[in-house]
Amino acid sequence: MKRGALDSFFKPSEPKKLKYEAGTNKTTHASYPFAIPHLPAPFSEQLGFAPAVEGEPLNDQLDLDLVYYQPYIPSSIAPGVFEFLRQELPFYRVQYNMTRGGIQQVVNTPRFTTVFGVDETSRFTPNGSLVDTKSETPIEKYRYRCAPRPIPQCLEELKKITEGTTGETFNFCLVNYYVDGKDSISYHSDDERFLGPEPVIASFTLGVKRDFLMKHKPIAPKEGVVVKEPKGLKLPLGPGDMVLMRGKTQANWLHSIPKRASVDADKGRINITFRKAIVKSGTENYYQYNVGTGGVHKWDVGTKRMVLWAEASGSTSNGVQNGQ
Ligand SMILES: O=C(O)CCC(=O)C(=O)O
Numbered sequence: 001m002k003r004g005a006l007d008s009f010f011k012p013s014e015p016k017k018l019k020y021e022a023g024t025n026k027t028t029h030a031s032y033p034f035a036i037p038h039l040p041a042p043f044s045e046q047l048g049f050a051p052a053v054e055g056e057p058l059n060d061q062l063d064l065d066l067v068y069y070q071p072y073i074p075s076s077i078a079p080g081v082f083e084f085l086r087q088e089l090p091f092y093r094v095q096y097n098m099t100r101g102g103i104q105q106v107v108n109t110p111r112f113t114t115v116f117g118v119d120e121t122s123r124f125t126p127n128g129s130l131v132d133t134k135s136e137t138p139i140e141k142y143r144y145r146c147a148p149r150p151i152p153q154c155l156e157e158l159k160k161i162t163e164g165t166t167g168e169t170f171n172f173c174l175v176n177y178y179v180d181g182k183d184s185i186s187y188h189s190d191d192e193r194f195l196g197p198e199p200v201i202a203s204f205t206l207g208v209k210r211d212f213l214m215k216h217k218p219i220a221p222k223e224g225v226v227v228k229e230p231k232g233l234k235l236p237l238g239p240g241d242m243v244l245m246r247g248k249t250q251a252n253w254l255h256s257i258p259k260r261a262s263v264d265a266d267k268g269r270i271n272i273t274f275r276k277a278i279v280k281s282g283t284e285n286y287y288q289y290n291v292g293t294g295g296v297h298k299w300d301v302g303t304k305r306m307v308l309w310a311e312a313s314g315s316t317s318n319g320v321q322n323g324q
């Protein structure tokens with residue numbers, strides 16, 4: 001064994017180096033709990049090479065219209081961008097009330113979430129104030145039941161590149177953080193009216209690989225003729241991958257990230273979706289279900305966990321159940 005190798009064998013191992021260094025520039029806004037650093041310059045440079053590969057159309061099934069990039073974000077930066085976003089964004093574990101069978105229940109969202117953006121009826125000026133898109137006048141104080149947050153520069157960079165690739169425009173960025181295999185999102189479609197007909201959604205994966213399942217919605221028999229639904233899909237989404245969902249997909253297909261016993265604790269995954277909401281109700285819905293009214297969480301490098309960043313407000317006791 002060479003001398004150097006022996007030395008490093010006996011040296012106490014140094015703490016793992018972060019895969020990124022945040023610069024000094026940050027996005028600030030009155031609606032943010034804390035400032036969010038800009039994307040480190042080396043990541044911005046490498047994002048210029050996205051998409052890393054050409055997208056593969058997946059449209060050979062009834063009503064399905066996907067483009068699958070495996071990956072979109074270059075593999076040289078995907079781990080660093082994951083670490084950066086996990087560490088620098090505010091996250092929430094949203095609880096909300098729902099009435100099921102006449103009984104009020106508290107629902108726990110089974111993952112961390114956060115959201116930025118505002119629907120098409122408003123826009124942020126460069127100084128961070130909201131104006132009406134048509135009249136350019138400041139929006140009245142009570143237009144929204146929430147305080148919309150501008151998309152921070154770090155996510156805006158990815159949004160711009162995605163818009164360039166897809167020829168679409170987006171005004172919302174939703175982020176999910178799945179701690180481990182116990183976190184999930186159950187079968188649903190993003191077909192709310194506030195997204196308009198045939199919504200286009202770009203969905204990114206960073207961190208650990210998780211299965212993305214899709215199945216067709218039940219097809220009602222017409223004039224006694226039973227049509228069999230097409231077979232389901234399983235996409236093993238890995239770091240940097242992007243799935244573009246468009247056309248009739250949301251109207252006819254459901255998607256989910258199921259729980260997985262095999263995904264270890266400490267193997268997190270980030271999902272980022274870019275969408276376009278056209279009316280005010282979209283803004284209110286997204287903030288209600290992705291920010292909510294509870295405490296802010298932030299990644300703690302030392303303990304490698306999301307920890308409460310500020311005192312949580314409100315408390316829950318009865319009727320807690322797991323949600324979508
Ligand atoms: O995590 C994912 O890949 C899917 C997330 C999703 O479907 C959603 O946020 O609506």
Ligand SMILES: [Fe+2]
Nearest residue numbers: 188189190255
């Ligand atoms: Fe979804």
